[in-house]
Amino acid sequence: MNEAQIKASEDAYLARVYQKFPVTIVKGKGATVWDVNGKEYIDCMSSYGVSLVGHCHPKVVAAIKEQSEKLISCHSSYYNDKRAELLLKLEKIVPKKLNKVFLCNSGAESVECALKAAVKYTGKTEIISMMRGFHGKTLGALSATYNLKYRGAFQQLMDQNFKFVPFGKAEKVYEAITEKTAAVIVEPVQGEGGIHVAPEGYLEEVRKICNEKNVILIFDEVQTGFGRTGKMWAGEHWGVTPDVMCVAKSMGGGMPIGATIAKEEIMDSLEVGEHSSTFGGNPLACAAACATIDVIVEEKLTERARSLGERFKKILQEMVESHHVLREVRGLGLMIGLESRTFIGDVLLKAIEKGLLLLYSGKNIIRFQPPLVIEMGQLEKAVKILDPIIAEEDKKNLNV
Ligand SMILES: Cc1ncc(COP(=O)(O)O)c(C=O)c1O
DSSP: OOHHHHHHHHHHHSOTTSOOOSOOEEEEEBTEEEETTSOEEEESSHHHHTOTTOBTOHHHHHHHHHHHTTOSOOOTTSOOHHHHHHHHHHHHHSOTTOOEEEEESSHHHHHHHHHHHHHHHHSOOEEEEETTOOOOSSHHHHHTOOOHHHHGGGGGGSOTTEEEEOTTOHHHHHHHOOTTEEEEEEOSEETTTTOEEOOTTHHHHHHHHHHHHTOEEEEEOTTTTTTTTSSSSGGGGGTOOOSEEEEOGGGGBTBOOEEEEEOHHHHTTSOTTSSOOSSTTOHHHHHHHHHHHHHHHHTTHHHHHHHHHHHHHHHHHHHHHHOTTEEEEEEETTEEEEEESSOOHHHHHHHHHTTEEOEESSSSEEEEOOOTTOOHHHHHHHHHHHHHHHHHHHHHTTTO
16 A cells, blocks of 8 residues: 555544544654655654554564464463463562552553452542543543543543542642542653653652552553653652552553553452453463563663663753743653643654654643663754754744
8 A cells, every 4th residue: 555545544434533643654663663655763752652662672573473373362261371471570570569460451441440449449439530630531541531622522421420639739639538539540750741740759648648548549650651761660769659550551562451450459359240351361462561571671671761861851951941942851761741832733743754753742742752772872863853843943933
């Protein structure tokens, strides 16, 4: 298929729920992707944070190939060797107290299970979520998601047991808790909401409040997990362990897989049949996730995210100082936001033209979420591409 045919098919038949960018990607390796015409791009968006170990990592490819010739599907009502192997690998890297896992296929699904387990375990119904928080677009997860752009049209279907409080203010969590509160759900670093890192002391305080009030603390690490922020789990930056953790995105090296990882007594409150997923824990996704975890550990990608992230942030800080349209750089590891004073739509399109794929977070924040295997040289090249584009924005917006 040529580019015109590909576009014609997707434009005609794919649900119009995705904002489309004018690029047709057909191949990827590490932090580089190629379009259908052979043009090369530096990938600083990783399919929204999925390709953490890089596109088509040879170990992940080999694992998928090998498993696909052996067994692709095996419902979790039967035992399976790859699923068992993945659980043991997870057990080695997740916080000690979180020792029961529900395997699913996406971030939203991992949140659904967390919410159900919290409600079932506590026998309570209210959930406290954060302003600017994002947890997915299925109805339960959407009820915990703040942005009206996503939930507005479905307000009648939103669960009325969800309350939103400002992110970063522990006293607001305290005030919102009632005798009906089952759980607090929070992203340690808000991703979709604009790359907002939890302020010092905040998560520690929320942990204390939840302990005191017998409320379950859920960390949504769908975007931050598996080393993205420079620690295996973002909660580690503050030494805080939640009662339940939601993960997905990068877990399968590109294959769809997610997990809800909880304290045993919380997960075990769900009885046989009260939750399940047909594809959850399938051997193919599990094989990809086993290889992905091996790569993260063997290639020390967590440390790499930390050191590259620090160097990259310094360069971006210099950019902020030399461009008046830029307001701030923030983030942890290789989850970085560059906030502009102006709409960044044109910046993203111009970057694509010049061979750089970026992500946005709201209308004015450029989000960098590259594969952790990216080379420093590629990040420097990304800045070389971006800098003159931002300089044009400076000229266009002299009065901001
Ligand atoms: C923090 C967080 N939670 C949940 C989700 C939903 O994940 P998915 O799109 O896989 O359902 C996302 C997706 O961006 C996310 O960033």
